[in-house]
Amino acid sequence: MELIYTGKTKNVYVLEDGNYLLKFKDDVTGEDGVFDPGANNVGLTIEGAGKAGLRLTKLFFERLASEGIPTHYVEADIEESTMTVLPAEVFGEGLEVICRHRAVGSFYRRYGMYVEKGEALDSFVEFTLKDDERKDPPITKDALDMLGILTNDEYETVKELTKKISAIIKDELSKKGLELYDIKFEFGKVGESAEIVLIDEISGGNMRAFKDGRRVEPLELEKIMLEK
Template identity: 65%
Template sequence: MKRIYTGKTKDVYACEDGNYILKFKDDMTGEDGVFDPGSNTVGLQIEGAGKAGLRLTTYFFELLKKNNIPTHYLSANMDEAKMKVVPATSFGDGLEVICRYRAVGSFMRRYGKYASEGQTLDGFVEVTIKDDERGDPPISKEALEMLHIITPSEYDQMVVLTKEISAIVKAELARKDITLYDIKLEFGKNQAGDIILIDEISGGNMRAFKGGQAVSPLELTELIVEKV
């Protein structure tokens, strides 16, 4: 395999069959050793984080498959922390779609004048541009169209998928008395031009609480996925 991309939490390799391998790493986003799914920098490294992320991602992708939600997932190798996926093209250099059920993180940093910490939100969806230098700025549907990053119909499809996927994850967490505060998703287009979920669904890209306490990414995997 040839490594074609080095990311913060995953590396990407090209396979001879035309598909790709995502190698999950133990690096996690955050600052000063504190985990933050909304951070643009690697702030800590926890042994086993990569495999835990893959376990939970596989769990949710298999669940989405049962619900006929299109994703790039093909298979996973837990021992090597690798996931095989189909090729997908990002929108621009990548968009991140956040579904918010509680007012926390960057939402509070921007709208704290009007919102209170932890305030209930009705699955509010916002889109940000993946741009570390500019702090992943939020962007509107109209601006995305004007910049030729995504069409209005593609944007609407992405929002619908975001709400469907987030609702499935939220309901699954609720079965273990875990409250989903927000989740960050990423989409692309497969070779047929269909919009599909890409990247991962793990504790590394969501905020979850149980009994009023934040659940760490590793703890979330242990609570949701049964050990084999």
């Protein structure tokens, strides 16, 4: 295996067959020791967070496969905290796509003049650039096309997939008495056909979920979702 990328929450290796191996870490994003899925820095290390994130990712990717949703997922090894995936080309230097069901986090910080904190949103989809230096700025459809990052057709495909995937995740969480407030995804293109697929992970570190009005942290989320 050759290490090709060192990330905040996982490392990426290339395998002999050309697929990639993601090694999940126990680091999570946040500020001042408080977990925040929208933060640009590693805020804290939570023992077991890597395996917990992988278990949840495996659960959700297999659920999406049953619905015919295209992803880069191949298989996962929970004990080794690794996931094998198809190689994918990211858009530009990387995009994050957020689906918001309630006004919290950066959405509320920006638009609090017009919305109450926690107010319901209609599956609002927001695109942001992966750019730590510039605090992951939001970007519009026209700007994405103008800068050659995402065509208008690709934008619509990603937006449709985001809403569809978020609805499935929201439904799965609701079965356990959890409410999904927001979730972030990444997409890429795989194969000669350049099919747009969901990449990266789907774990507690990528979403805000609440139960009975209380924020559920990543490890607790994994425990709730996987308990029989």
